[in-house]
Amino acid sequence: MEEQDYIQFEAFLAGNLSKDDLVAFNDRLHSDAQFKEAFEIFKDLNSNLEHQIANEREIFDFKANLDVISSQHFNAIHDEDIIIKPNPKSNFYKYAVAASVVILLGFFVFNQFGGPKYEEYNNFDPISLTVRSTDNTNFSKAEQSFNNKNYEEAIRAFNAILEDDFTNLEIQLYKGIALVETNQFEEADIVLNKIMNGNTAYRNKAKWILALSYLKQDNTSESIKILKTIPKGTEDYVSAQKLLMELD
Template sequence: MDKEALLTNYFSDSLTAEERQLFNQLLENDTKFKEQFEFEKDLKRAIKEKERIQLKAKLQDFETKLKHKSTPKTSNYKAWAIAASIAILLSVGWFGYDNFIKLDYNELYSENFQQYPNTSYTITRGDTDDSTERQAFVAYETGNYKTAIENFEKLDSNAKEYIDFYKAQTYLELNKINSAKSLFKKVISDNVEFVAESHWYLALISIKEKDKQSAISYLEQLVTNYDFNKEKAEVLLDHLK
């Protein structure tokens, strides 16, 4: 598929599952494609910010004129109602993308998603260990996610609590969202290692699925109870609320 068409479909939120897989591969392996993506993303953000500022200025100007304009009694109610509506818009964090500037879920997801590094299993050169766990983590670190998940599935997550978390990560990379969600939720339910991190990734999945309320819920739990990615979570909450 044409790369320009891929970028167009990404920014219009119309990528198919097959196109998204190709898009992610290009983003990871094609430097020029990634540079073009970053350029268009920054340009889009700049345009959006300019439109936001212009719209806010117009609304504030309209509100000011209504406050100072002398109107007949018959139109007082309409003028007051319009002014009140504008005041509400400007006071409730009117930058509520959904009404004026659509919330770009794809952009929020791509800006904040980063695969969690392997911090649980040490891989060293010259290591003669050829265990299933080593094969799983070698494949995970090298981006061979199909092989990784085949080996992770053979491991007993009850014996090593972190396995479910990395399986979830791998499913996420394979775009098997439901499988990833189930495992992240299991990590939280079992109250084992990576509970905070699982809240973060469940929030990102919710953003990917445009489920704003679930995303807010996971982020609020993260901010309230944990320190992992707390500042990033607070920024995301500002965007979503």
């Protein structure tokens, strides 16, 4: 196709062809197969660009929402599978169970002294990033460092992942945790607030982490304020209520 043809395609799609040009254009669509093929591709490209660029934010929200719903649906299934036949891919659930036991013990031991401490609540479940991205070294580095509580290293790996996929909300959330762990509160605030104000299912998790961040900074009133916004039925509601009682 000539330059002029593409200019015509664009004018047609924008509704900018004169009456005569429009007739000629339609005639050519019928009689010239190559012209028609090029136009169909041009039209689809135009529509795809419009969707991907203009709906960038919506697509981002949709994917994040889908991610959460998918995990919620499949976690129960994966758990079942592990009970039936142990799956080497998902050892991390065993660690998760072990970690939960440690958390419970932690509550009983620490709660005997004074007010609540960040360290009583920061027993984050191990993360699992490598199941889906087996070949990516950044993902495995991030997962290992995070789970070994080497948060500085984890942040570097998260940043490397986010460079390619800056809309990855799950990674942003974990990065938020790592930032709080390493006392980089200002940056944590920015990351977590962004997730909290988004329209995705990660927002309540982000609230919980931010509340813990304020707890760590001894800012009890801000922590309480955020804890009160964590809705019933969400993953961290029970912990949030417990912390609220201790803070009040």
